[in-house]
Amino acid sequence: MLDLRFIREHPDLVKEGIRKKREFDALPLVDELLELDRRRRELLAEIETLRAQQKKLAKAVGQAKARGEDAGPLLEKSSELAEYLRGLEAEEKQLSARIQAILPQIPNLPHPSVPEGESEADNVVVKEWGEKPIFDFEPKPHWELAERLGVVDFERGAKVSGSGFPFFLGRGARLVRALENFFLDFHTARGFVEVRPPLLVREPAAFGTGQIPDKEGMMYEVSGGYYLIPTSEVPVTNLHAGEILEADRLPLKYTAYTPNFRVEAGSYGKDVRGLNRLHQFDKVEMVVFSHPDESYDWLERLTRQAEELLERLGLPYRRLLMCTADMGFTQAKKYDLEVWSAGQQKWLEVSSISNMEDYQARRMKTRFREPGGKPRLVHTLNGSGLAFPRVLAALMENYQTPEGDFTLPEALAPYLN
Template identity: 45%
Template sequence: MHDIRLIRDHPEAFDAGLARRGLPAAAASILALDSARRAVATRMQEAQNRRNEASKAIGAAKAQKRDDDAAALMAEVADLKTALPALEQEDRELTARLHDALAGFPNLPAADVPDGSDESANREIARWGTPRAFSFTPREHADIGPALGLDFETGAAIAGARFTFVRGQMARLQRALGQFMLDLQTGTNGYVECSPPLLVRDEAMFGTGQLPKFAEDLFHTTDGRWLIPTAEVSLTNAVREQIVDAGTLPIRMTALTPCFRSEAGAAGKDTRGFIRQHQFEKVELVSIVRPEDAEAEHERMTHAAESVLQALELPYRKLLLCSGDMGPSAIKTYDLEVWLPGQDTYREISSCSNCGDFQARRMNTRFRPEGSKATEFVHTLNGSGLAVGRTLVAVLENYQREDGSVDVPAVLAPYMGGIMRLEPAA
């Protein structure tokens, strides 16, 4: 959500930001709508003031026996009472149109975000770890997973494509990964564990930017709720419509939840294997901070996500996304891509975004700085710490052995009940 005052003061900067997103200039049309709304609001206020003045003058005219004046004033008040509802309706309509227009544009990229239209313009920032040298040709997880408990066929038979039935030792490994991530984010990285709703209202999806643009990528229930595509929605909206106590900032929350995505915009992508599912688990990180702390918090959050990959000893690279590849709510995004030897490439496993005040404006979430009577919008950040299914894929491919077994990373030993190697079914 954008601040109309900033567009009034800096229309060229707004259009320049849209251009970096690959969008046409829009400041002029927005300001024309804003001008029309303000003109109607002025007319409405003037009519209300005149109605009040005339109503008071009626009594004075009657007291002075000026019956003609009183009658004229009464006629004027009657006309104003008739005209005001139409002005009020016009004001409501123009206000709604302006709100919808402002809500329809993505956030503007930060100054240090590289320009570009797609992922080819993303900038690699760093790499960590050295990919393992295999003495055999490593296989993809979709080839070694079924013998270990990734049952794609049963999942598809029960629910259709992009669902997997996870069994036995594989289910134990998936649970271990999620619990390990959650313990690391709470015990080491300072996030507060939460267990939020998985079903939310329209307002929550609008607040974090999923609605209205991405409705087709979401699952909608018959009673009008939405299944969350990420715990970002529930966690961030925990401060919706609030003036947050400044003393509580920063607020850092984490949750391990199922996530649900219809993947309507990803038809034909990653249809094989466990990479892109309609239902998956993810540990989400959300921070609510003061504006001046957002940039440092972004670095901190990204490091928290990196710490999981480092503990699991999974090689990865860190990318700064270009203006055309970021999500619409972000002003700046880092992606972490883990090395998958079976695919011989890096694949996204975490995305950490600084959203500025974009979501806070949509949620109307503010704080009052110490010593100030005025409030300011908070800044919000979110990231994956990590996507559990994709981490499972990375473990399978990076820790595989030639005989089809898979070693369990040492850091997961406390969670695996003595199982330190996944063995294929006979």
């Protein structure tokens, strides 16, 4: 969430950021918020004055009784004041509730370095690595290879759970396990603490990272007031919710492997074929709690860390700097990494790396304190390191052989016996 004081002091800047993100529904909320805040502060000042009068009246009543005087008129006035004060307090409570309901609906503001754009077409390619494979035969898409080799079974998965829930079999299952271990080993060797988080979270955790209110439609809600996690960012970023960390502990670096669950409502067509878009998929996540002065350095470091994995796998990739309209509600700045898919002849997203600044930390009340200083909000970052399905698709397609099989990069050899 944005700071209410910041919105009050910089309304034009906030509105401009909302326009750049194309979150136009939030624009009238800013004016409503400012009016509610003005009235609430006016009420609070009046309430404070009346409470002081109430104390004086109570003192006068006591003095009148001590002198044996009739305190009736004073008591009547005190009763009228108390009733009026209760009305003001009730109004202030309603205003506060509405303010707290509006604040989460105001998106994070884009960093000045983020290019303004209208759609994904305005994302900027800032880096490209590797050479696209050239074949002396017509390369096949991964779903054809998977079906022929029996490593992924889409049809039986759909029979059991519906489309978007494939079975990985034999070599396919072992490859998933190899990627999990390879990715986790890579991150833990760089000082990241491995976490096995819960796969179910309650609403406050989803609110803390910004899934609610914004992405309710992409999460599976289950009985008992739980949500299946759409990404391990949700439980891991909430790991320090409500805590005050010591500054010398920062940055805190975590990595987690989980299956993830997304409804992906409205997904259809060629872009969801095979492993391109699943309702259940595996991913290794990176989460960093950073000092505010270092968060943009960590954005670059996390991005580079994900890129190194792709380089070790020998997968050609490109880095995109996401424009204001395609970066998401909670992000201040975001990179996407896309790998080349030889069988589909297109780029596939395999990682998003984002700096949320203090937007999530304010929701979760995650702060830090430097010696002798007051608590301040941390900055939170997260990034995929990496998401499995499209990495698997690219591995099968880019390393395919004329016989309809595929080889694998040397980096995975230790994990595949």
